[in-house]
Structure formats: structure tokens, C-alpha cells
Amino acid sequence: MSKNTLTITDNRTDKTYELPITNDTINAMELRQIKVNPEDFGMLSYDPAFKNTASTKSTITYIDGGKGILRYRGYPIEQLAEKGNFLEVAYLLIFGELPNEQQYAEWKHEITHHTFVHENIKNLMEAFRYDSHPMGMFIATVAAMSTFYPEARDIFDEEARLKQIHRLIAKVPTIAAFSYRHTRGLPYVYPDNDLSYTGNFLSMLDRMTQLKYEPNPVLERALDVLFILHADHEQNCGTSAMRVIGSSHTDPYTAMAGAAAALYGPLHGGANEAVLRMLLEIGDLKNVPAFVKGVKNRERLLMGFGHRVYKNYDPRATLVKNIADQVFEVTGKNPLLDIALELERIAREDEFFVERNLYPNVDFYSGIIYQAMRFPVSMFPVLFAIPRTVGWLAQWIEMLEDKEQKIARPRQVYLGSDSRDFVAMNDRK
Ligand code: CMC
Numbered sequence: 001m002s003k004n005t006l007t008i009t010d011n012r013t014d015k016t017y018e019l020p021i022t023n024d025t026i027n028a029m030e031l032r033q034i035k036v037n038p039e040d041f042g043m044l045s046y047d048p049a050f051k052n053t054a055s056t057k058s059t060i061t062y063i064d065g066g067k068g069i070l071r072y073r074g075y076p077i078e079q080l081a082e083k084g085n086f087l088e089v090a091y092l093l094i095f096g097e098l099p100n101e102q103q104y105a106e107w108k109h110e111i112t113h114h115t116f117v118h119e120n121i122k123n124l125m126e127a128f129r130y131d132s133h134p135m136g137m138f139i140a141t142v143a144a145m146s147t148f149y150p151e152a153r154d155i156f157d158e159e160a161r162l163k164q165i166h167r168l169i170a171k172v173p174t175i176a177a178f179s180y181r182h183t184r185g186l187p188y189v190y191p192d193n194d195l196s197y198t199g200n201f202l203s204m205l206d207r208m209t210q211l212k213y214e215p216n217p218v219l220e221r222a223l224d225v226l227f228i229l230h231a232d233h234e235q236n237c238g239t240s241a242m243r244v245i246g247s248s249h250t251d252p253y254t255a256m257a258g259a260a261a262a263l264y265g266p267l268h269g270g271a272n273e274a275v276l277r278m279l280l281e282i283g284d285l286k287n288v289p290a291f292v293k294g295v296k297n298r299e300r301l302l303m304g305f306g307h308r309v310y311k312n313y314d315p316r317a318t319l320v321k322n323i324a325d326q327v328f329e330v331t332g333k334n335p336l337l338d339i340a341l342e343l344e345r346i347a348r349e350d351e352f353f354v355e356r357n358l359y360p361n362v363d364f365y366s367g368i369i370y371q372a373m374r375f376p377v378s379m380f381p382v383l384f385a386i387p388r389t390v391g392w393l394a395q396w397i398e399m400l401e402d403k404e405q406k407i408a409r410p411r412q413v414y415l416g417s418d419s420r421d422f423v424a425m426n427d428r429k
Pocket residue numbers: 233236266267268269271295300301302303304305306307308309356358361362363
């Protein structure tokens with residue numbers, strides 16, 4: 001009969017160890033019993049960038065990267081994008097179940113009635129330089145929010161915690177919109193609580209002298225679906241940052257500023273911005289082959305391609321491509337789309353990309369849509385951070401409630417100098 005264990009023989013000592021297998025994993029702490037002598041610290045596993053290390057159990061998001069499957073709390077992303085709305089999905093991610101009518105009404109009410117920010121937050125944002133990157137403003141302002149809500153440090157008080165969740169989900173579009181208006185030198189627009197989550201966001205971005213702003217329903221819905229697609233993606237770089245910072249029991253604003261900082265980089269949430277800059281640089285269909293050649297010569301990365309987890313088409317990329325058609329009917333086609341399609345066509349046929357399972361990821365087409373909606377490229381990572389706030393918070397709560405979690409503290413393999421004596425300045429080479 002097969003046993004659910006792993007047998008390891010240490011050839012240094014000829015000793016054999018039998019380790020239990022649970023959920024197809026071994027507990028890395030079990031390795032510590034593998035020692036050459038009693039003084040030995042014990043075996044560690046070495047895993048730079050956590051490529052093969054599960055740092056948590058989770059019930060939030062499921063990804064099968066080989067098959068291109070993404071589910072939130074068991075629901076396929078395709079169904080959520082087609083039938084759900086962002087606030088419903090946010091509720092699902094935070095609480096684990098889709099809301100019934102009453103739960104949804106209460107949730108929507110709470111989010112809608114926390115959209116305003118303290119006037120001093122507005123004043124604080126006004127102090128940024130006129131050309132500040134909106135993501136820099138976003139990160140700094142989210143961090144600053146912790147100083148406005150000191151009760152947020154009470155992270156094990158469920159009521160206080162829920163209040164911060166309402167505040168964060170409600171206020172991130174306001175902060176994002178203020179950061180955009182700031183870079184444009186335009187007055188900040190206060191939230192309009194009669195509008196939907198994305199309708200209000202569009203109003204805060206666009207509204208000028210209208211007494212009542214009416215969002216375009218196609219763009220409002222497109223943004224809502226894009227927010228659903230970006231709401232969570234299990235243990236990625238930003239989410240891991242949220243969990244690691246949160247594991248020291250800091251407040252959610254401070255932890256989330258760190259998660260957003262991780263998202264900012266071009267290999268993560270900054271990729272949609274990098275894709276757009278790449279497409280603008282290519283500029284014309286005739287330049288695509290030379291660009292691809294440069295990628296294959298390892299001079300460049302093809303931004304928006306490849307993923308640590310998906311080794312197949314990113315299911316979000318398929319959905320984003322569908323949204324593009326609807327948006328372009330309103331905005332007119334983005335000329336960069338042809339360059340993107342040609343890049344994808346060549347890459348999907350070329351051995352270099354096929355061999356490495358490099359497919360378009362969610363960011364390859366989202367930037368083209370955002371640009372058609374007239375967002376400046378510097379706003380792209382901010383547009384990612386708004387919906388990801390929900391995922392960060394859901395993962396943060398799960399971490400806090402998980403009895404197996406402790407302050408995150410990885411080990412290292414020290415390869416530096418052995419002990420040596422201090423050398424006086426005059427005696428140094
Ligand atoms: N262009 C060219 N070659 C690539 C690319 C790319 N975009 N991505 C991976 N490769 C190559 C890489 O050079 C390596 O080749 P080899 O085995 O010959 O050395 C092979 O493919 C495997 O890549 P890797 O670097 O081991 O893969 P990773 O899992 O460490 O990196 C990634 C994943 C997303 C950081 C990477 O694919 C990348 O830099 N992509 C471009 C940036 C991007 O689009 N990021 C957005 C990710 S989706 C949004 C999100 O969830 O954050």
C-alpha cells in the first residue's frame with residue numbers, strides 16, 4: 001500500500017528520514033532533523049524568489065498555471081467577469097461568499113459612504129511636486145492614512161478591522177483620482193455618492209463644470225470588469241509583501257503602502273506601463289521583427305509576456321482582449337493595437353517564446369485599453385492598485401486569522417567572511 005510520506009537518505013551519514021506529506025507538500029521544518037552531528041543547525045531548503053515554496057494555506061484564489069485557470073473562492077474568473085460586478089466580487093474575496101441582496105446593499109452603502117478623504121489628506125497631496133508619479137503619490141498617501149486612523153492598529157478587533165477595510169476600498173479611487181488631477185494641475189473633484197464605484201471614479205477623474213457627471217456606461221462597465229480581473233492573484237510579489245509586512249502586526253494602511261510599493265515595479269504591476277512604453281517605442285508595424293530579434297538576443301524583455309505561474313495563456317488576457325473591442329467602439333481603435341497583435345502573432349509562432357511557454361499576460365492588452373480611455377501611462381499601476389486593494393485585504397485577514405502564521409522571517413545561506421579582527425584605518429590597503 002502506498003504511504004503518504006517522503007523518504008530521504010542523507011548520503012553524508014547514511015541516515016534515512018521519513019517525512020509526512022500533507023496536501024502534496026512537506027513541512028520545511030521537518031528538514032531540520034537532518035543533521036551531520038548534534039551541533040549541526042539542520043538542513044534548510046534554499047529557494048531564492050520562493051519559486052517552489054508555499055508560505056501559506058489559502059482559500060481565496062486558485063490558479064492552475066498550466067491549464068490557464070483562475071478562480072476566486074471557487075468561482076471561475078470568466079463567470080465573475082461576465083455576471084458579477086466589482087463590489088460583489090470584493091465582498092466575495094473578503095468574506096468568502098457572494099453577498100445576498102441585503103448583504104450587498106449594506107456593503108455597497110458602507111463603501112459608498114467612506115469615499116471622502118479627510119481634508120488634510122487632500123492638503124497633503126497638494127504638497128507633491130506638479131510632475132510627481134501618481135503611483136508615488138498613491139503609495140505615500142496610503143501610508144499617511146495610518147496617521148489619520150490610529151485605531152487601525154487594533155488589528156484583532158474585528159469591528160475596527162472592518163472599518164479600515166471599508167475605508168481602504170472606498171478611498172483608494174479617491175486618492176488615485178486626486179493623484180491624476182494633481183499631475184494635470186486640475187482641481188480635485190470630490191466623490192459623487194450617487195454613482196457606481198467605477199462611475200464615481202470616472203467622475204473624479206473627468207468632471208469639470210458639469211452639475212451632474214454621467215459616466216459612459218460602456219467605459220464604466222469595462223473598468224468594472226478590469227477591476228474584477230485585477231482584484232486578486234494569490235501569493236504574488238505585492239500580496240506577499242502585504243502578508244510579510246502585516247505579519248509584524250502593523251496597521252493595514254502601512255502594510256498596504258508596502259504592497260503597493262511592490263506592485264509599482266515594471267516586473268509586476270508596472271508592467272502595463274512598460275508595455276505601453278514598449279509599443280510606443282516600436283511605433284510601427286515594420287519595426288516589430290527587429291524588436292523581436294532584440295528580445296531573442298536578450299537585449300530586451302517582451303513586456304506583457306511571460307508569468308511566474310501561467311505557462312499557458314493568462315485567462316485574464318483573453319477577457320481583457322474582449323473588453324478592448326467594446327471600449328474601442330466608444331473611443332475609436334488604439335493604433336497600438338495592431339502592433340500588439342503583430343507582436344503576439346510572431347511570438348506565438350516563434351520557437352524562442354513557444355519553448356519557454358511565454359504567452360501574453362493580463363498587462364499586455366490592459367494598457368492599450370487604458371490608453372484608449374485617455375489615461376496617461378503613469379496612471380496604469382494605480383489602476384492596478386485600486387482593485388488589488390481588495391485582494392491585499394482579503395489575504396491580510398486570512399494571514400491574521402491563521403494560527404500557523406508568525407512574523408515572516410526567512411533564513412539565509414551565509415557565504416561571507418569567517419570571523420576576522422578589526423583593522424585600524426592606517427593599516428588598511
Ligand atoms: N521576454 C523575453 N524573455 C522572457 C520573458 C519576456 N517577457 N519572460 C521570461 N523570459 C524568458 C527568460 O529569459 C527565461 O529564459 P531562459 O530560461 O532561456 O533563461 C525564461 O523565459 C523563463 O523566464 P524566468 O525569468 O525564469 O521567469 P520568471 O517566472 O522568473 O519571470 C516574469 C516571470 C513575469 C517576471 C517574466 O516573465 C517577465 O519579466 N515578464 C515581463 C514583465 C511582465 O510582463 N510582468 C507582468 C506579469 S503579469 C502581472 C502580474 O501578475 O504582476
